[in-house]
Amino acid sequence: MKKIAILGSTGSIGTQTLDVVRANDDLEIVGLSAGNNIDKLEEQIREFHPRLAAVWNEDAARDLAVRVQDLDVKIVSSMDGLLELARMEEADILVTAIVGMIGIRPTMEAIRAGKDIALANKETLVTAGHLIMPLARKMNVQILPVDSEHSAVFQAIHGEKKEQIHKLLITASGGPFRGRKTAELRKVTLEDTLKHPNWVMGQKITVDSATLVNKGLEVMEARWLFDVDLDHIQVVVQPQSIIHSMVEFEDGAVIAQLGTPDMRLPIQYALCYPDRRYLAGDRLDFRTLKQITFEEPDMETFQGLPMAIEAARKGGSMPTVFNAANELAVKKFLQRKIGFLDIYDIIGQSMERHTLVREPDLDQILEIEKETYQWIESRW
Numbered sequence: 001m002k003k004i005a006i007l008g009s010t011g012s013i014g015t016q017t018l019d020v021v022r023a024n025d026d027l028e029i030v031g032l033s034a035g036n037n038i039d040k041l042e043e044q045i046r047e048f049h050p051r052l053a054a055v056w057n058e059d060a061a062r063d064l065a066v067r068v069q070d071l072d073v074k075i076v077s078s079m080d081g082l083l084e085l086a087r088m089e090e091a092d093i094l095v096t097a098i099v100g101m102i103g104i105r106p107t108m109e110a111i112r113a114g115k116d117i118a119l120a121n122k123e124t125l126v127t128a129g130h131l132i133m134p135l136a137r138k139m140n141v142q143i144l145p146v147d148s149e150h151s152a153v154f155q156a157i158h159g160e161k162k163e164q165i166h167k168l169l170i171t172a173s174g175g176p177f178r179g180r181k182t183a184e185l186r187k188v189t190l191e192d193t194l195k196h197p198n199w200v201m202g203q204k205i206t207v208d209s210a211t212l213v214n215k216g217l218e219v220m221e222a223r224w225l226f227d228v229d230l231d232h233i234q235v236v237v238q239p240q241s242i243i244h245s246m247v248e249f250e251d252g253a254v255i256a257q258l259g260t261p262d263m264r265l266p267i268q269y270a271l272c273y274p275d276r277r278y279l280a281g282d283r284l285d286f287r288t289l290k291q292i293t294f295e296e297p298d299m300e301t302f303q304g305l306p307m308a309i310e311a312a313r314k315g316g317s318m319p320t321v322f323n324a325a326n327e328l329a330v331k332k333f334l335q336r337k338i339g340f341l342d343i344y345d346i347i348g349q350s351m352e353r354h355t356l357v358r359e360p361d362l363d364q365i366l367e368i369e370k371e372t373y374q375w376i377e378s379r380w
């Protein structure tokens with residue numbers, strides 16, 4: 001039995017992780033967690049019988065504790081609760097399906113407790129990769145990628161020698177506005193932005209896909225996961241999201257991972273690694289598959305990607321500023337307080353005013369996040 005705790009079990013990745021658990025008899029849930037959605041969490045507790053459930057919102061946690069008092073489950077809340085879930089003795093692996101850099105502390109807590117990590121929460125690695133990767137090596141725990149592109153790379157390099165990797169080719173759908181120019185983006189609505197061409201995902205990552213911030217975060221995520229420098233990571237637009245990413249090796253051979261856009265595959269691969277299990281659902285049919293096309297990303301229009309690369313090249317605390325500014329900007333966009341292009345302005349101006357800290361520790365990262373938020377709030 002592999003025992004699993006999920007950080008963010010009520011979201012898109014969290015619920016698909018539970019689908020994978022339902023389909024595999026040797027996977028067992030021992031811990032679940034949510035931000036606010038205790039209706040869904042209660043359903044999950046009644047079905048999976050975890051020993052521990054964490055809820056961020058303290059009032060919601062109290063409410064949930066009353067609702068499930070007939071069951072043998074401990075309810076905890078706030079950051080202390082997430083940390084308790086992260087280090088829970090019964091778990092072998094933590095699925096980080098929470099959204100945002102709030103995942104940093106629980107992820108580090110789990111690693112310190114010797115848990116493997118199935119990592120979906122890219123914001124954590126982007127902002128604290130320099131702390132997390134050495135800690136994982138020290139604790140001898142595995143960081144198993146769940147993000148589809150990184151899972152594809154992970155599958156493509158399986159059995160290969162690291163020093164023979166020449167280039168990572170990270171694919172991008174281009175988002176719902178692929179082909180449009182800046183003037184046309186001025187008027188796009190929230191509804192337009194939330195229509196991803198290929199994937200059904202949480203709202204924050206769906207907006208990030210439209211701005212190409214998601215691809216920028218993924219370049220930084222890839223750099224930490226695979227220890228490949230930025231000059232050897234290339235983004236390729238592959239509008240059908242059939243090729244999930246590719247790796248070019250020293251001899252010029254390119255190995256790609258293809259599949260339908262279904263996150264259950266990378267989730268299951270991470271949870272059962274190195275096994276491949278049967279997965280029910282649609283398969284690619286190459287007799288009817290019309291086309292797989294490629295394009296260059298439009299870096300002039302979709303500034304999320306070049307700004308992320310700039311943040312990555314500056315390094316130190318700049319990826320934290322990039323990410324924190326984006327998290328708050330997306331929140332404001334989802335609340336209809338700002339327009340689509342304001343997201344770029346908020347990130348760009350936040351980065352411009354920031355004085356770089358070279359090797360920020362955890363407290364400095366969290367302080368820079370807070371300070372970036374305060375500065376943005378005072379202007380937008």
Ligand SMILES: NC(=O)C1=CN([C@@H]2O[C@H](COP(=O)(O)OP(=O)(O)OC[C@H]3O[C@@H](n4cnc5c(N)ncnc54)[C@H](OP(=O)(O)O)[C@@H]3O)[C@@H](O)[C@H]2O)C=CC1
Nearest residue numbers: 008010011012013034035036037056098099120121201202
């Ligand atoms: N969805 C996808 O297909 C993919 C997602 N990812 C990454 O995975 C992560 C999750 O994305 P996704 O599943 O789409 O996001 P969702 O918004 O669908 O889900 C987020 C989850 O995090 C929980 N959560 C949010 N804030 C807190 C908090 N303060 N404390 C505890 N739990 C909290 C939510 O709980 P509640 O619902 O109760 O608020 C929910 O369970 C992101 O980092 C994303 O970039 C990567 C690749 C693909």
Ligand SMILES: CC(=O)[C@@H](O)[C@H](O)COP(=O)(O)O
Nearest residue numbers: 147148172173174175209214
């Ligand atoms: C499913 C997944 O991994 C997402 O990160 C997806 O890649 C988003 O698509 P694009 O950012 O390529 O539009």
Ligand SMILES: [Mn+2]
Nearest residue numbers: 147148149218
């Ligand atoms: Mn992805």
